[in-house]
Each structure stands twice: as structure tokens, then as C-alpha cells.
Amino acid sequence: MSRIRGKDTSIEVMVRRYLFSRGLRFRKNDKRYPGHPDVVLPRWHTIVFVNGCFWHMHDDCPKGVRNPKSNVEFWSAKLLRNRERDRMQRAQLEADGWHVITVWECELTKTAREERLARLYEQIVGQSADAAAGPADDAAGDSGMAVSDDVKSNGVTPVRAASAGPMPSETSPGNVVVPNTTTPPDTSR
């Protein structure tokens, strides 16, 4: 499997360089998550896979359907397994609250890459309204306020924990609930 992921291929490096140049910070090939995603952006609750079209059987893509001339059955079975595994890993990550984006090799050709990478950036930072209800990964510890778990699971984030993006109140004012009216005693002595 390490042939497929875990090694920096040039398309992965290209994507990482771009995201870094746009000021995003991330972990790479994080082994804590299914599929060891190429790019993990905890702040944006987003995971990016950079997939080779052949190895991951890109649908409707010439590179994704061409089989090697020899050992056709062996390769077909292997690639089908790859694809099934990709699907399960993605479902698992999404169930855990991650926004999962796949960038395909064929989207990174010389002529296409500029547009694709710009769109990728927008895909990452443009969904921050949803991000407030994302994985608890970096939401914990951010706030000194005691918020019960059932409040969190409603997607309501304390105002003080909204450091991951625009304030929730900008998009959905009716959704903001202040857990209690007693403010933390930061002026206590």
C-alpha cells in the first residue's frame, strides 16, 4: 500500500506548496486518520487527498480506466479494492465530521492546475460556516468555558471558541446561544 500513499509524489508536493504559499498550515500523511491523508487541515476541519487517476480509478477519466496490458485481472481486482477502500475511508472521515476533498492528478496538468488550486483554496476556507460543527479535534482546550456535550452536538459553538473562522453570528444569527449569562470571572481577584 505504501506504493500508493505515504510517499511524496510530485502532485502531492505541488498541492502542499500551493496551500502553504496561501498561508494555510497543515499536517501531512497523518497516520491517525483512515487513508493517511496527504493534507490534514485541523483548523478548517478539512482533509485533502491528492489521488493518482490510475491507482484510484478516477471515474470518467482516460487515465482512470486504462488497464495495464499484462495481468489484467490482477490489476483490475487490485484497483477495485483500492477504490472501495477509498470510498470507505472517505465515508468514515465524513462521519467523523471532516470535510473531505479529493484532488485528481488530471486536474493538475499544466493548463488546469492554476484554476484547480485556486478553487481548492476556496473549497477549504469557503466552508467555514460549517466548520464550527466539525471535529472536536482542536475545538477543545480553546475555551475555558464549560459547555456540555449536548450543546456542542447541536452545532452551537460558544462565541469564545469561534477562532476557526468568521463568527457564527454573521451567517446564522438565530443559531447563537449563550450557554449561560454569567461571564467568566476574568476580572476576579
Ligand SMILES: [Zn+2]
Ligand atoms: Zn483523472
